[in-house]
Amino acid sequence: MGTYAIAILAGDGIGPEVIEQAVRVLQAVADRYGHIFTLTEALVGVAAIDAEGDAISDATMELCQRSDAILFGAVGGSPRFEGPDSKIQPERALFRLRKDLALYANLRPIRPFKALLNASTIKAEILQGTDLLVVRELTGGIYYGKPSEIRETPQGCDAIDTLIYSEAEIERIVRTSFELARDRRKKVTSVDKANVLSSSRLWRRVADRVATNYPEIALEHLLVDSCAMHLIRRPTSFDVIVTENMFGDILTDEASMLAGSMGMLPSASLGVRRTDHGLFGLYEPIHGSAPDIAGQEKANPIAAILSAALMLRYSFNLKQEADAIEAAVERIVEAGYRTEDLREAGKEVVGTKEMGRLIAETIRG
Ligand code: IPM
Ligand code: MG
Numbered sequence: 001m002g003t004y005a006i007a008i009l010a011g012d013g014i015g016p017e018v019i020e021q022a023v024r025v026l027q028a029v030a031d032r033y034g035h036i037f038t039l040t041e042a043l044v045g046v047a048a049i050d051a052e053g054d055a056i057s058d059a060t061m062e063l064c065q066r067s068d069a070i071l072f073g074a075v076g077g078s079p080r081f082e083g084p085d086s087k088i089q090p091e092r093a094l095f096r097l098r099k100d101l102a103l104y105a106n107l108r109p110i111r112p113f114k115a116l117l118n119a120s121t122i123k124a125e126i127l128q129g130t131d132l133l134v135v136r137e138l139t140g141g142i143y144y145g146k147p148s149e150i151r152e153t154p155q156g157c158d159a160i161d162t163l164i165y166s167e168a169e170i171e172r173i174v175r176t177s178f179e180l181a182r183d184r185r186k187k188v189t190s191v192d193k194a195n196v197l198s199s200s201r202l203w204r205r206v207a208d209r210v211a212t213n214y215p216e217i218a219l220e221h222l223l224v225d226s227c228a229m230h231l232i233r234r235p236t237s238f239d240v241i242v243t244e245n246m247f248g249d250i251l252t253d254e255a256s257m258l259a260g261s262m263g264m265l266p267s268a269s270l271g272v273r274r275t276d277h278g279l280f281g282l283y284e285p286i287h288g289s290a291p292d293i294a295g296q297e298k299a300n301p302i303a304a305i306l307s308a309a310l311m312l313r314y315s316f317n318l319k320q321e322a323d324a325i326e327a328a329v330e331r332i333v334e335a336g337y338r339t340e341d342l343r344e345a346g347k348e349v350v351g352t353k354e355m356g357r358l359i360a361e362t363i364r365g
Pocket of ligand 1: 075091094249286288
């Protein structure tokens, strides 16, 4: 039994409605296992821009720093801030949290539930047995490299983005992936574009060097275009995939389809800071704000709920409780309940709240 401080940043679009269900599930865990989760809500994204003048305020950053973990919904998706000339971006909240809190390792596990094998666009026989973990570098690369701007020239505009990685940045994320592979099937696939990019050639060199410290782990290199193909051709051949920021962003949207829907995929963003309970981290569904379905009871809360499970596992060392959430989700999906994104003939489609309630009640037992 313990007391854990969680910052709740629900954000925009479907963020608040899926986080509400994740909180409900956390409450069920608290009741069943006798923990106390102290939840403090704060604004991020569009709501924060309107009320506080920035996508995330200094006060909210401080709240996050004081917390044991952050549960994050989604930001962005408002046409007011989407234009190419928009000065302020809701996404800045995420970028600042990731960078300022040094959350360089983004873990995105993909293990399709048996009951959902037919919900995927990929054939069930290809999916069967898939269990992979993408480790995405989150605080470097082209997301943060400077310069990044549009420049006016006499011939029209030029635009530049900068893809830069230091050896140290590559080394720590590759190490993280090898450490994680140790407790899994002991295989790391390092993904790059070494036939084109200098940053990828350095990436490969560093990955090879790190691998010499882990003789029990098999390292393979794959070019990102080839990886995109193999992910849907032979997904079961992957164990841990480690890659740079933007490749990881793209590959995980693709890989989410293995699980049937983006609405199923949780993520954990970790650094090195430790709290009294474990590793400090930020937990968020990978799906984003989906403004087109917000407020209609169509959003799938499972990615947010599974993100809460990752929080219990990585930040609070509550393994049994994390397992209980994951088992409850699997049970409800196996019982035939689906949200709109997983609509299937013969299955019962329920709303966001009802899905959260079913999972919470299963945990309460
Ligand atoms: C993700 C998202 C973000 C990213 C967006 C919202 C900026 O797509 O977490 O995968 O690109 O990192
Ligand atoms: Mg993404």
